[in-house]
Amino acid sequence: MSLGVLVDELLILVVAHFDRAQEVAHLGQACRRLHHFVETEGWKIFARARFPALTLTTTATVGWAALSESLTWQSRCWDRRGLAFMRLPLARFQAYQASHRASRPFHAVVDAHLRLDSGQELVAWGAGGDVVARSRQTASRSGSSKADWARFDGTSAGYQAGPDDVVSLKIVEAPFAGADGLGLVAGRASGNISMLSILPGGNMKAVATFAPLPRDEDRPARGKQGKLYSLDVSARNRLLVASTAYDVVLYALPQEKAAEMLPSASLDMDNRHFQADFRPHCAKWMGDGDLLAVATAHPARAISFTRATPSGFSALMPAAKNADLEARFPSGGSRHVYAHSIQPLDKPSSTGGIGSLLLSAWRDGTIRLQDVRTSSDYDMVYQDNINTLARYGSLLPRGESFVAAGLEDATIKIFDFRWTKHYYHTESLACGHEEPFPRAYQPFLPRRDARQGGDYPCAYYGEGLRAPCHWHKLSRRLYFRPNCSFYLTKSLTYPGASSPNVWSLAKSADVAPNFYIGITGGVVEASLRSATDGSVDPAVASVDPHFGFTNKPYPGKGLLPRSGSQVEFLDAPLLETGDGLAAPDNHRNIRLPALRQLDYTWTKDLWLPRNRLDQAYQMEID
């Protein structure tokens, strides 16, 4: 029977089960009617069915077919660990050090924003008292990614290095603020919050301010923010929430220039609620609604939630506890959360828990995923199987994985949520009898699991194959999909910053092929690359076909580029680390796996296209 005779409703079901983009493309070649169906519906169904954990939107220039192409490309790179790390130009940092004679380098707090319609990306970070921003276009749109730089000079604006350092930065839509319609809300350690806008030519100026709470007779310390721990923005509700010394304060985002925004509501975080010290605390929006997660250093109130509307906050409720997890991981260090680390998940992989799942890092080295309202099947505890005591200050969810980075060094760890996975790039490769290679490193998963069960019928029997193929079946197994760590610390050490830490992580959009890492004294971009074109050199490796950026140096205009404006690729040795699921006996000693170095001396004919890892990380022993 030809698929061309099926009604659309049945075609939708067929396409929703396609594992490979190839199948969608082939369907579209069958006849004119199917071509029309694939163009209008097919690619949309495919993208949504295979990538349910991502927020997907299309534009006039990037439709569903192009989006599917990018997402499958990204998934393949991500799973093969094809990531290149680049340090953004240091010129700004050096200038800051020289002019402020700062005794310590700044802690970069970074945020990023991608306009899908124009392909314009903005990344901005707090560099001590200054704010630095870079704007550029995706390569597919501009041919090359020329960058424009902008800078806000904190000293000229009267800010004091140290107390007025930027500790939180959020990019927000602000149609009145400059040509790009974006505002940068900068929160300073002293409690000062203002919105900056980028002017043509690369300067920035303040376009709005956020006033502290009025004085309160009962609490003389109030009336001065005193301190700021964090900011978060609800783009949909246009609300800003600030965690200050004594309160969680709510502001509406400004609608016009030169506005002074007054607090619209506040939640008292002083000792009316808490016996012991709860500072620092951190409030973040959950999803698109009015739910706000609040984490504190107080073990009795580690994670709570409240509902915030412009008229006020509901009472702070402790997050739901999961009895199973409580029993498996009894208290101790685990009662202390790193308040700054909390990250709400916008869009988990299937229904249920949407808008109430929260990821958080704890002092015992665990990272927890919990539904704050009711305990659910999503509740999970993750841990690096090798360095079990690693402590994380920054977490960044990305589809079916998340990135975690440390308070002790500049190691970037990638964890899989271990949800049901919906897209396997291996499906589009030919069948095989061999086991996936190189051999996976799994300190805790028993190897026999890798071979047990025949539950996955391979749909793509190769020539002459009559049975499910070994290779496709095993490639889907968790055993062959270990987590990994990238070690950046060594290549980031330079005078003045002998042991760089990670202070923030940010992505510009769910469909972006890159993310940013705010480190001590600078910012590193991590970008998906595929070294399939004959070179492991990240500067010539292929990038995302629709959302990628080229690696050309930045001869762009603006204030920043002088000497040292070249992008610098970092050495990032890779270590595979196991399934990443916390086990109570995870403290026992284990054998260390091989550390994979980037090796530029490889010749192309030695590479193995079916290797689990990108060419850049392949080794001779594979």
Ligand SMILES: [Zn+2]
């Ligand atoms: Zn197969």
